[in-house]
Amino acid sequence: MTIDPRTRIGHVHLTVSDLDRSLAFYRDVLGFEVTAQYGRDAVFVSAGGYHHHIGLNTWAGRGAPQPAPGTTGLYHFAVLFPDRAALAATVRRVLDAGVPLEGASDHGVSEAIYLRDPDGNGIELYRDRPEGEWPRGPDGAIRMDTRALDLQALLKE
Numbered sequence: 806m807t808i809d810p811r812t813r814i815g816h817v818h819l820t821v822s823d824l825d826r827s828l829a830f831y832r833d834v835l836g837f838e839v840t841a842q843y844g845r846d847a848v849f850v851s852a853g854g855y856h857h858h859i860g861l862n863t864w865a866g867r868g869a870p871q872p873a874p875g876t877t878g879l880y881h882f883a884v885l886f887p888d889r890a891a892l893a894a895t896v897r898r899v900l901d902a903g904v905p906l907e908g909a910s911d912h913g914v915s916e917a918i919y920l921r922d923p924d925g926n927g928i929e930l931y932r933d934r935p936e937g938e939w940p941r942g943p944d945g946a947i948r949m950d951t952r953a954l955d956l957q958a959l960l961k962e
Contacts, residue, residue, distance in 0.1 A: 815858075816857050816858050816859060816860060817858070817859050817860070817882045818859075818860035818861075818862065819859065819860065819861055819862070819879075819922075819924070819926055820862060820863070820864065820865045820869065820924075821861050821862065821863060821922075821923070821924045822863065822867065822868050822869045822870070822871075822924055823863075823867065823868070823923070823924075824845065824846070824847070824848060824861060824862075824863050824867075826923050827861045827922065827923055827924065828848050828850075828861065830904075830922055830923050831850050831859060831861065831922070832850060833902075834898055834899055834902045834904060835884070835895060835898070835899070835930075836852075836895060836898060837850035837851060837852055837858065837859065838850060838851060838852070838854075840854070840855070840856055840857050841856075841857065845863075846862060846863050846864060847860060847861065847862040847863070847864070848860075848861050848862075849861075858884075871924060871925045872925075879926060879927065880927055881919065881926070881927025881928055881929050882926070882927070882928060882929070883917075883928075883929040883930075883931055884928065884929070884930050884931070885931060885932070885933065886930065886931065886932045887932070888932060889916070889932050889959065889962050890962045891932070892916065892918070892930060892931065892932040892959065892962075893959050893960055893961075893962035894962075895930055896918050896930065896956075896959065896960065897960060899918075899920060899930075900960075904920055905920065906918060906919065906920050906956075907919040907920055907921065907927075909953070909954035909956045909959075910951050910952065910953070910954050911950070911951075911952045911953065911954045911955075912949050912950060912951060912952075913934075913939065913940040913947075913948060913949050913950045913952075914933060914934055914939045914940070914947060914949055915931045915932060915933045915934060916931060916932055916934075916954055916959065917929050917930065917931035917954070918930045918931070918954070918956075
């Protein structure tokens with residue numbers, strides 16, 4: 806049995822230690838818009854008016870510590886951009902805000918930038934290449950790779 810191919814991941818909820826700091830990052834740096842706020846404990850943000858793509862909350866308590874390195878939990882979540890220009894615009898805002906990048910990879914099927922939010926949550930900002938450009942082996946299987954992404958070329962978009 807397989808999952809219905811129309812299934813999508815709709816949103817991510819993140820526990821954060823400082824709601825204002827996280828909101829400033831997701832709204833002002835990445836560019837998401839606020840769709841709802843529940844007092845001082847939670848805020849929901851989206852792209853394009855969807856009810857929410859990301860929920861931020863302090864339900865574990867304001868000032869809660871980050872999980873220890875090397876423990877289980879969320880590795881990263883990914884934000885898919887519609888095209889290379891939209892990805893480049895957001896990466897420029899990230900760099901202008903002084904947010905360090907952890908990596909930039911060309912996976913053949915996609916181009917991806919990796920960073921962390923103020924609470925240490927991993928984020929992948931990426932765009933998919935058109936499916937017709939995906940590298941495939943002789944058997945038709947997708948051949949993903951991890952090569953260095955030419956960040957300067959991306960930023961020229």
